[in-house]
Amino acid sequence: MKNKIITSLIILFFLVLLESCKKQETTVKETETIIPVTVTAIDTTGIDDYEEVSGTVSYIVKTPIKSIITGYITAVNVKTNDKVVKGKRLFSIKTKEAIALGNDVNKLDANLHFGNAVFISSSSNGFITAINVENGNYVQEGDVLAIINDLNNYGVVINVPFELKKYLSINQQLPIYLPDGTSISSTIKQFIPAVDAASQMQSVFLKINANEVLPENLIVSVRIPKSNKSSITTVPKAAILSNEIETEYWVMLLKNDATAIKVPVQIGLKNQERIEIIAPKFKVTDRIVISGNYGVGDTIKVKIINSVQ
Numbered sequence: 001m002k003n004k005i006i007t008s009l010i011i012l013f014f015l016v017l018l019e020s021c022k023k024q025e026t027t028v029k030e031t032e033t034i035i036p037v038t039v040t041a042i043d044t045t046g047i048d049d050y051e052e053v054s055g056t057v058s059y060i061v062k063t064p065i066k067s068i069i070t071g072y073i074t075a076v077n078v079k080t081n082d083k084v085v086k087g088k089r090l091f092s093i094k095t096k097e098a099i100a101l102g103n104d105v106n107k108l109d110a111n112l113h114f115g116n117a118v119f120i121s122s123s124s125n126g127f128i129t130a131i132n133v134e135n136g137n138y139v140q141e142g143d144v145l146a147i148i149n150d151l152n153n154y155g156v157v158i159n160v161p162f163e164l165k166k167y168l169s170i171n172q173q174l175p176i177y178l179p180d181g182t183s184i185s186s187t188i189k190q191f192i193p194a195v196d197a198a199s200q201m202q203s204v205f206l207k208i209n210a211n212e213v214l215p216e217n218l219i220v221s222v223r224i225p226k227s228n229k230s231s232i233t234t235v236p237k238a239a240i241l242s243n244e245i246e247t248e249y250w251v252m253l254l255k256n257d258a259t260a261i262k263v264p265v266q267i268g269l270k271n272q273e274r275i276e277i278i279a280p281k282f283k284v285t286d287r288i289v290i291s292g293n294y295g296v297g298d299t300i301k302v303k304i305i306n307s308v309q
Helices: 002-031 096-108 162-167
Strands: 034-041 047-059 062-066 071-076 089-094 118-121 126-131 144-150 154-161 173-177 183-195 201-208 219-229 234-236 249-256 259-270 274-279 287-291 299-308
Touching: 047 162, 047 259, 089 144, 154 162, 154 183, 154 219, 162 201, 162 219, 173 201, 234 287, 249 299, 287 299
Parallel strands: 034 299
Antiparallel strands: 034 287, 047 154, 047 219, 062 144, 071 089, 089 118, 126 144, 154 201, 173 183, 173 219, 183 201, 234 274, 249 259, 249 287, 259 274, 259 299
């Protein structure tokens, strides 16, 4: 009887132990994390090394329209923000004498045209940015009647650290990147012959090649090319991870469709989008994780949700 009881207790112990193991196995399976990731292939076409600087859409010449006589404004033919062409009549002015005596003198001799107005025309193509007079105002010779932003001197002004000037030259073509993600071409036309005393940056004027007229003071970006390196292995910047002091770098490499592993790398040239991997040597078929890779272990279970080139 005693042996039967002992045997029953042993069997019960093993049953409890087996059930506990099953529960632990279930818990492990339930807590196993699968991370959704985006992957990309490596690129071997090369990389451009450039410095990105900001610029501002500007009219570097603002033309004042001045009165050439003293008299009264008799007509204002434009409004602020109007686009004008060279030769367009903007204002009409009559002298005090023409207003007071014009009709009487013309009655004596109609060929004199004494009371005719003097027309003030635009001296350039551009946009009216300011009108300083109204119809009936009295003006003196030399008074500024309006300001025109000169379209012939319209473009982008960038501020370049002086050490980068060696990468630029007159008539060099540079793309201008707009805030909406598009770009337009431009040509370097002028180096402003001065540097800012505090920042030691020099202003450079780029003439926009397109017919598109951008709003003044729009902030854009321009990339100054420094060098080009071809036939190297690069990955998007998002693929490269590092420690806090940036002394160690690694990527998460797909071992198969369900697993990614940590691979230490040595990096080289980089720009705003891509980074060169010097070592180890990857195959063109290798896939690198570019999202879902932050703060993970050396080996992770993954689910591929997107693949980009």
